Amino acid sequence: MIKTLKIEPLTKEAFAPFGDVIESEGRDHFMINNGSTQRYHNLGEVQLDEQGQGIISIFRAKTLEYPLQVKMLERHPFGSQSFIPLFGHEFLLVVAPVGDGSLNIDPSTVRAFRANARQGVNYHRGVWHHPIMALRDDDEFLVVDRTGPGNNCDEFFFDESIQLSVELD
Ligand SMILES: NC(=O)N[C@@H](O)C(=O)O
Numbered sequence: 798m799i800k801t802l803k804i805e806p807l808t809k810e811a812f813a814p815f816g817d818v819i820e821s822e823g824r825d826h827f828m829i830n831n832g833s834t835q836r837y838h839n840l841g842e843v844q845l846d847e848q849g850q851g852i853i854s855i856f857r858a859k860t861l862e863y864p865l866q867v868k869m870l871e872r873h874p875f876g877s878q879s880f881i882p883l884f885g886h887e888f889l890l891v892v893a894p895v896g897d898g899s900l901n902i903d904p905s906t907v908r909a910f911r912a913n914a915r916q917g918v919n920y921h922r923g924v925w926h927h928p929i930m931a932l933r934d935d936d937e938f939l940v941v942d943r944t945g946p947g948n949n950c951d952e953f954f955f956d957e958s959i960q961l962s963v964e965l966d
């Protein structure tokens with residue numbers, strides 16, 4: 798299978814099978830702080846197993862070479878993982894649904910999205926995704942995810958006959 802993935806705009810609806818889109822555009826809010834602040838409440842669900850602890854980190858990411866061949870995806874079975882751009886730059890996502898839970902990905906289910914400069918994402922537990930795909934060198938992302946016992950990162954490498962690529966326009 799040789800396929801160039803169509804890069805879709807990131808929307809709450811389109812991304813729903815994979816997790817949450819963290820954004821204020823078009824979302825409900827309520828006023829707090831005596832009317833000085835709008836709270837865009839509960840935009841994403843932080844998912845943890847019982848032994849897990851939620852933590853906040855910063856990822857400083859190099860850009861990858863494009864066209865990119867998607868050779869692998871990873872998942873975090875014990876918790877969600879969110880990426881919120883700190884410098885307001887767009888970034889890319891490649892994802893695949895949780896599936897039946899086995900260590901396998903149907904390549905026909907792999908999708909690519911482009912986050913605009915005011916969007917973050919929250920991958921739900923077990924959702925397959927490519928490691929962070931920054932579009933600016935040394936871009937930084939606030940990351941909320943899970944630490945704790947056990948291996949919380951499974952990797953799946955596609956067979957060499959599966960060539961999924963991402964091209965920048
Ligand atoms: N390994 C790690 O912490 N990073 C990945 O999970 C990622 O999604 O970038």
Ligand code: NI
Pocket residue numbers: 871873878926928
């Ligand atoms: Ni990850």
